[in-house]
Amino acid sequence: MSRQVFGSLAVIGTLMLSACGVAYQSPSVNPMTGGADSKVRVLEITPESVMVANRSTYSPKELPGVFFATAGGGSTPRGAGAAPEPVIDYQNRPGALETRVPPALPELPYTIGVGDVLLLATPQVGSTVEQLTGLLAASNARQGYTVQDDGAIAIPNVGRVQVSGMTLEEAESRLFQRLVENQIDPTFSLEVSQFNSKRVSIGGAVAQPTVAPITLTPLYLDAALSAAGGVTAQDLDYASVRIYRDGTIYQIPLRELYSDRSLARIQLTDGDAVFVDTEYELDLAQAYFAERIRLAEFQQDARVAALNELTAEVNIRRGALNEARDNYMTRLELDSVDRDYVYLAGEVGEQSRYPLPFGKTASLADALYSSSGVPTRTGNVAEIYVLRGSPDPREFGALTAWQLDGRNATNFLLATRFQLRPNDVIFVAEQPVTKWNRVITQITPSLINTAAAQTLN
Incomplete structure (x- = not known):
C-alpha cells in the first residue's frame, strides 16, 4: 500500500472514529455559558481574584500537643524539699510565655559577711x-x-x-x-x-557569664544583665530571663522585660541565679540550675537523691513522649490519621494527592511542584485550573474553576499566593498537539492491521 493511501486511511479513520466519539476522550474544563443553570464558573487567577479565593475560612490541622511537650517539670522529689514548679503549660505551645515575678524583697541595709x-x-x-x-x-x-x-x-x-x-x-x-x-x-x-560575701550568678545567652557582687547599693536585674555584657538573644519569641531563688524558678519573657520598666528593677538577693534562656524547652535552664544545686550538695547530701529521682522522672517522661511521637508517625504512614488533601489530575508530573501541611496553609505552587510541576511538552500551561466546590451542600454540583495562564511566566508568582483548601482539584489540560498525537497512537495499530489484511487478500 502506498504512503498516500495509508495517510488517507489514517485521516479518514480518525474522522470516522472521532465522529463516533470513540477515538479518544480526555478530561477538560467545559463551563456552561449563560443561563441560570450554569454550574461551572471559570475565573482567571489575578491579584484581585487571589484575594477573593483566599477569603474562604480554613483552619489547618495541627500536630498533636505531644510534639510540643517537653520532659521538664514534675512532682516534688522525696526528701529534698519543694521542687521548682513548671513555668509553662506543656500541653500545647503557648502563644506567649507566662510571666512569673519573684516576690519583692524588704528594704534592708547591707550586712557584712564572710569574705568582705x-x-x-x-x-x-x-x-x-x-x-x-x-x-x-x-x-x-x-x-x-x-x-x-x-x-x-x-x-x-x-x-x-x-x-x-x-x-x-x-x-x-x-x-x-x-x-x-x-x-x-x-x-x-x-x-x-x-564585697565578696553576697553574689548573684548570671549565665545563658549573655555576652560574658559572670558572678556579680551585691554592694551597699541594691543590685537590680537590669544592672546584673549589664554586668554580664548584656543579652545576646536574637529571637525574642521564646527568649526569657529565668531567676532561680530558694528552690523556685521565676520567669520573665524578654519582650516583657524590655517593655515594662518595673520588671527591669527587680531586686536580686544573695544566692540568686539568673539565666537567659532562648529556647521554649527548659533543657538549658534545667542544666544551669542543676549545676547551682550541685554546688549546694557539699552541704546537703540529700540533694543527690533528689536530683537522681528528678532525672529518672525526666527520662521516663521523655521516653513516653518519644513513644507517643513514634506511634503518631506510624499512624501517619499507615494513613490512619485524618488529613486534608488536594488532588492533582491531568497533565502533571504525577497524578496523586497532596496532603495539606500541619499548622499552615499551602499554595498552588507548593502542590504543583511537589509533583514535579507541569510537563511543558504535554501540558497546556495556559489551562491550569484549581477546581473548588461550593461549601453549601445544597449546591453540590456548583464549582468554581480558577484558571492560571502560565504562558506569561510572571503569573506563576500568583501561584505562590493562591491558598489551597481541602478537596481542591488541580487540573492541567493537555496541549492540542498532545491530544492529536495520542489519537494517532491509538488508531495507527488498527490501520496497519487493516492494510496488512487487504494486502494479503
Whole structure:
C-alpha cells in the first residue's frame, strides 16, 4: 500500500472514529455559558481574584500537643524539699510565655559577711614639726581587714572583733567599744572596700557569664544583665530571663522585660541565679540550675537523691513522649490519621494527592511542584485550573474553576499566593498537539492491521 493511501486511511479513520466519539476522550474544563443553570464558573487567577479565593475560612490541622511537650517539670522529689514548679503549660505551645515575678524583697541595709574586706582608717600620728608644716594634717592610716570564716576581723592590739551579720553602723559601734576598752584613740572611719560575701550568678545567652557582687547599693536585674555584657538573644519569641531563688524558678519573657520598666528593677538577693534562656524547652535552664544545686550538695547530701529521682522522672517522661511521637508517625504512614488533601489530575508530573501541611496553609505552587510541576511538552500551561466546590451542600454540583495562564511566566508568582483548601482539584489540560498525537497512537495499530489484511487478500 502506498504512503498516500495509508495517510488517507489514517485521516479518514480518525474522522470516522472521532465522529463516533470513540477515538479518544480526555478530561477538560467545559463551563456552561449563560443561563441560570450554569454550574461551572471559570475565573482567571489575578491579584484581585487571589484575594477573593483566599477569603474562604480554613483552619489547618495541627500536630498533636505531644510534639510540643517537653520532659521538664514534675512532682516534688522525696526528701529534698519543694521542687521548682513548671513555668509553662506543656500541653500545647503557648502563644506567649507566662510571666512569673519573684516576690519583692524588704528594704534592708547591707550586712557584712564572710569574705568582705573592711577598710579601717585612723588618724596618722606625726611629729610636732611635721604637724606644724601641715604635711600630715589630712593624712590617715588605712588598713584592710578580711572577715574570716568565724565572722571576725583581727586588729592588732585589739584582737578579734565579730562583725559578720552586722550593718556598717553596728560594726562601727562594736569597734568603738573595743578601742575604748583597749585605751586606743577611738577616732576612725569604717567602710567596705571589697564585697565578696553576697553574689548573684548570671549565665545563658549573655555576652560574658559572670558572678556579680551585691554592694551597699541594691543590685537590680537590669544592672546584673549589664554586668554580664548584656543579652545576646536574637529571637525574642521564646527568649526569657529565668531567676532561680530558694528552690523556685521565676520567669520573665524578654519582650516583657524590655517593655515594662518595673520588671527591669527587680531586686536580686544573695544566692540568686539568673539565666537567659532562648529556647521554649527548659533543657538549658534545667542544666544551669542543676549545676547551682550541685554546688549546694557539699552541704546537703540529700540533694543527690533528689536530683537522681528528678532525672529518672525526666527520662521516663521523655521516653513516653518519644513513644507517643513514634506511634503518631506510624499512624501517619499507615494513613490512619485524618488529613486534608488536594488532588492533582491531568497533565502533571504525577497524578496523586497532596496532603495539606500541619499548622499552615499551602499554595498552588507548593502542590504543583511537589509533583514535579507541569510537563511543558504535554501540558497546556495556559489551562491550569484549581477546581473548588461550593461549601453549601445544597449546591453540590456548583464549582468554581480558577484558571492560571502560565504562558506569561510572571503569573506563576500568583501561584505562590493562591491558598489551597481541602478537596481542591488541580487540573492541567493537555496541549492540542498532545491530544492529536495520542489519537494517532491509538488508531495507527488498527490501520496497519487493516492494510496488512487487504494486502494479503
